[in-house]
Amino acid sequence: MVFEKVVEILRNYKDEPELEVTLESSFEGLELDSLDTVELIMEIEEAFDTSIEMDGTLKTIGDVVGLIEKAIA
Amino acid sequence: MSFSIIGTGSALPKTIQTNSDLTAFLDTSHDWILSRTGIEARHICIEESILDIAFTASINALENADINPKHLDLIICPTLGGDTITPSLACLVQEKLGATCPAFDINAACSGFVYGLDVADAYLSRGKPMTILIIAVDAMSKLVDWTDRSTAVLFADGAGAAVVTNGDDLKSIYLSAVGNQHALDIPWAKGNHPGLSEKELPIPYLIMDGPEVYRFAITAICDDLRRVTRDAGIALEDLDLIIPHQANQRIIEGAAKRLKLPMKKFVLRVKNQGNTSAASIPLVLDDLNRHGQLKPGMLIALTAFGGGLTTGACVLTWSK
DSSP: OHHHHHHHHHHHHHTOTTOOOOTTOBTTTTTOOHHHHHHHHHHHHHHHTOOOOOOTTOOBHHHHHHHHHHHHO | OOEEEEEEEEEOOSEEEEHHHHTTTSSOOHHHHHHHHOOOEEEEOSSSOHHHHHHHHHHHHHHHHTOOGGGOOEEEEEOSOOSOSSSOHHHHHHHHHTOOSOEEEEOOGGGHHHHHHHHHHHHHTTOSOOEEEEEEEEEGGGTSOTTOHHHHTTBOEEEEEEEEEESSOEEEEEEEEEEETTTEEOOOOOOOOGGGTTSOOOOSSOEEOHHHHHHHHHHHHHHHHHHHHHHTTOOGGGOSEEEEOOSOHHHHHHHHHHHTOOGGGBOOOHHHHOBOGGGHHHHHHHHHHHTTOOOTTOEEEEEEEETEEEEEEEEEEOOO
16 A cells, blocks of 8 residues: 555656556665655655654655555555 | 735845855766756855844845934844854844944844734834835855765855835734644754763754655645635735745746646746745745836745744735
8 A cells, every 4th residue: 555655656656657666766876866765755654644754764654654554554 | 914025125145156066075066056056156155144144135125215323223133143142143234233222133034024024013013103224145055064965955145124114014924833843953062071071962054855845845845835815815826926035936936736726926036046934925025126127016925944944934015
């Protein structure tokens, strides 16, 4: 559920409806630079009405999904 | 109570440094800088002192306002610092202008100009007729670490001034501060007390947590613009122009997207100016004023964010 929503936000952000995304997809592999990542996280936070700590350990979509699941549990 | 802006002025140092110029001593590229910041070139104080650009911007603003410096009642200088710790930059500008009024600096980093407007508004709310010069000046080239490619490419030097007097152009204003040294820090020079010689002190150059500041900046623009338009009794869409602090094009685009406002409402000058800290908003204001792009009755919002962390925003009606 969280993953699907994150994928939807990501596809909208990149304006690529068919974008292939897995839990292992890295921001770098998705061609998201550090500023894109911040914006994406902000959109995800808004969608789930929560906030997550951003630090250097966030590398993949799975990392974000994990933090969101923990935050809204 | 409120004020009216009766004149604007600005000055940029002569030396222009392009992205390609930076590649001579930094491991970076024009495309990398442009795609992440929207910046192509910046002006740097090499020949000029900080006072030189402050003075030129002040003279331009006073001429534009048709005010003799002797008739100024106050000079406020939003700046991280001039050429000297003391005298303040405001006092040196006062001397060079031949003015005789009180003068002082304020430090609210990149939000300095909006903080300066609020201070001016507070003085004017005494109800006494006053003419106030606000001269926002920063020479970031003297504060950044020119070996740090993540920050050196962003910043630049400049001066922007406004002359304000009693009037009713200010519709709302909001300032904020949330103390945070980690996000943006320029440590003080260490001094030479013998007791400090063995102690490891920070290098006095700018350090910034880019992603954290980026997030803070987008949130600041969105929250502050919503607040000042609400306080002014208008809708965001009613604004004719928004002059954001010129830090990074992507911050402005990110905020516009979240506010669902067209980019054409936001004035962008970051391309050839870089981030001039406190000077960035009055530099834009002066450019618009001199090119006849400000019409009487226009509703303008200013929105700034910077070290501190500080933010400031306001809604003005243009009447000059």
